[in-house]
Amino acid sequence: MGSGQVTDSSAPFDFRGKHVTVAGLGVSGVPAAKVLHGLGARVTVVNDGDDERARTQAAELETLGVTVRLGDGATLPEGTELIVTAPGWKPDKPLFTAAHEAGVPVWGDVELAWRLRDRDGRKAAPWLAVTGTNGKTTTVQMLASILRAAGLRTAAVGNIGVSLLDAVTGDEEYDVLAVELSSYQLHWAPSPRAHSAAVLNLAPDHLDWHGSMEAYAADKGRIYEGNRVACVFNVADKATEDLVRAADVEEGCRAVGFTLGSPAPSQLGVVEGLLVDRAFVEDRHRNAQELAEVSDVNPPAPHNIANALAAAALARSFGVSAAAVRDGLRAFTPDAHRIAHVADVDGVAYVDDSKATNTHATEASLAAYESIVWIAGGLAKGATFDELVAGAAKRLRGAVLIGADRALIREALARHAPEVPVVDLDRTDTGAMLQAVQEAQRLARPGDTVLLAPACASMDMFTNYNKRGDAFAQAVRELGA
Template identity: 65%
Template sequence: MSTEHPRRDVETLGVGDDWTGVRAVVTGFGVSGFAAADTLQHLGASVTVLDERVPDDGSARAEQATLLETLGVTLRLEPGATATLPDDVDLVVTSPGWRPESPALRAAAERGVPVWGEVELAWRLRGPDAPPWLCVTGTNGKTTTVQMLDAILRAAGLRSAAVGNVGRPVLEAVMDPEPLDVLAVELSSFQLHWSSSLAAEASAVLNIADDHLDWHGTLDAYAHAKGRVYENVERACVYNVEDPRTEQLVRDADVQEGARAIGFTLGVPAPGMLGVVDGLLADRAFAPDRQNSAAELGSVADLPDDAPHTVANALAAAALARAHGVEPRAVRDGLRGFRRGPHRADLVAEVDGVRYVDDSKATNPHAALASLRGVESAVWIAGGLAKGARFEELVEAARERLRGVVLIGTDRAVVAEALARHAPDVPVTEVVGGEDGLMDDVVAAAAALARTGDTVLLAPGCASMDQFRDYAARGDAFAASVRRLPTA
């Protein structure tokens, strides 16, 4: 005899509704998973958390697990925990990296159980006076752009927060009783895959290049996930004039009546665009007489550097801020006061005439190529987890800049094959090993290849988790090894 309970309809539930009796499963117990479980429990739902990873004693995850158990949340944090989905489930909230074919999510789909991401849950739980969302996605530059946007919004006197993939969960900000005027939201392709009802005030797709193809399967599927950020946009869809795929995503989107397509370009902007004129950031999209003139938003000299991707990020951030109604002066002041986060083209040291630069955040070929284009002659440290990406286009574009290459990580052969095919004369050294002591060997090998005037550039073009906890740990290890180098 079946003991199945009638399923609760969760599609219409919001922050002011009664969630008592809703049986929710949260898959994944990371930053977003904890936020989802904590919030659902607070709303009155019965919550179960599934994750294959057992929290280490004394870790932040272990403390969070203890807290949730005290509140009545059921935790299944052990190998095999995600192989099955509990019976009688009304809603699954998944962490962003979970694939649709994961057993628990596949079971949810077969049963017709709604599957939301933490971002989708956050959108549905906004209150009646919720702040608008200004959203940023793309293969590269998301975090920098969101942080630039947040700096601009704050310079305008607005209570802003940079949230999402940048660190603080969107859900945490939405549920925070401290009032905010606007949210600057960084969204990954994973987060967007699990979102369906998002309707941002304005959104930007910075660029589209090969990344996470092991998860999405094809570049088209990856781009489609990114394009979801434009759906139901209220005011502005910001796209990259130099990347036609982003403009096509705007054309394909269903937006609210009155929403505009706003381009950004490194060249002179046409009406409806932001761009650069004689070193000045120029707005011909929101200026009063955009057909005949432009509003000045500051200068390239106000930015941390004049690298093309830095200027493009600033223009995208400015476009989103202008869509929200921010005045030109605040755009200029925000960009002047902006300071880039760590592991993004950080100069660690100069040793015996060689510069050592940490761009560990360059976790795909598109980002690594942007980094390489910022130097004239590089000893490039590359490799890690390629996530299905290829390196042929990068090597073809950057081979004249390569003094040498030091390869690390699980997928170093993927990079080596591209180098052998397109830059066979560039010397290549492979360094094999784990996290302990690895970077000392890597930096020593790079120093041996470098000459005065060169840059040793850690821009791996790959994810780090095969050898390091994350890209920050990889960058920290590189910096520490550079500081241990002997000087002549």
């Protein structure tokens, strides 16, 4: 881990009269365009799509005096002095190639939020930031719950769906922000410097966007740059510690690990059913502080305990008491479709983890239960399933496969779990979920868990993972009717 005073490149930027192009409408583009217009910039929005939603958003912006070009996201508007892009726009788009050739800087909405965080003389709220392949949203929500339990004014913002830009430019003042950052957002955000930050885990994801695992990891690692107090990493995932070692941080910033085992000094971990802190205590070589019981974590699945430890580490880095960690974890309720217990029917538990859209998330989900009838399948996004199936084989009572790429999972099951009965549903209509749940009920025995953890995206059958989880829950309710 590098040391020394890190230069903050976020110098003041006068937007008055500047021609700023906003790339993309949507969750980040519309707030960015409004804020920039309010700061006196001449704003042009370019957008690839030209659908009804885009036209509605364009009409709203045009009433403010913003220029909007729909169906043309490739051409750099003449006179552009800065681009502010939606995070999902790939770096190899022609717009950015043209910007690079013209010497025009490209920021994401997170970069813009960082640059605007201390305008108008207000004290800027420090950021406690979280990234990782899986668990980001849950960890940030846990963190916000802990910070609120400590009496701090806070919000969970960023990739969680609440605009970070709105948080830093709105009227409400915060003591600290719990910030979820995706690899896309970090790619376009060179300047942010967090109070403390965590990388929860690293597994192959979005490689078509980043180009390689190395580039993906490097973008994740940006979250540690310039950290002031703590860089939090996952002891079980060496790649996260490697990112800490490579980061250039402020003098005195510490590396703090979290582990599901007994913690070493400068770590948080688990001892005899307790979450304990050996990082933010006096004489950490001899002492440990009890933070909470494992049973205070909802749900107490292994990967969720890891999320809780990461959230606790960030909160403790900000001076939060052990009691507030406990109270915040107890008060936390996870979002729908994240290992959500739907019902028990005839002694079988039915659990919705539709949010497990990749193999890494599904691996964690499968590890939480002893005997499982697994409902899986959808769009594989280039994933392979051999390692996932081999690791979970001993836990599988049976499997029910749905979706466009189910054959990939079926073949992995045949190779690594040939004794596990498999039902392959040759259909991709939304009604397949009811049949899948009925087949799972047939395979299950009292004490088993029927687990929807698809390891795939949902868009072959459903609008999103929420709709897929809703269909599962409705099918379960029909079983128990």
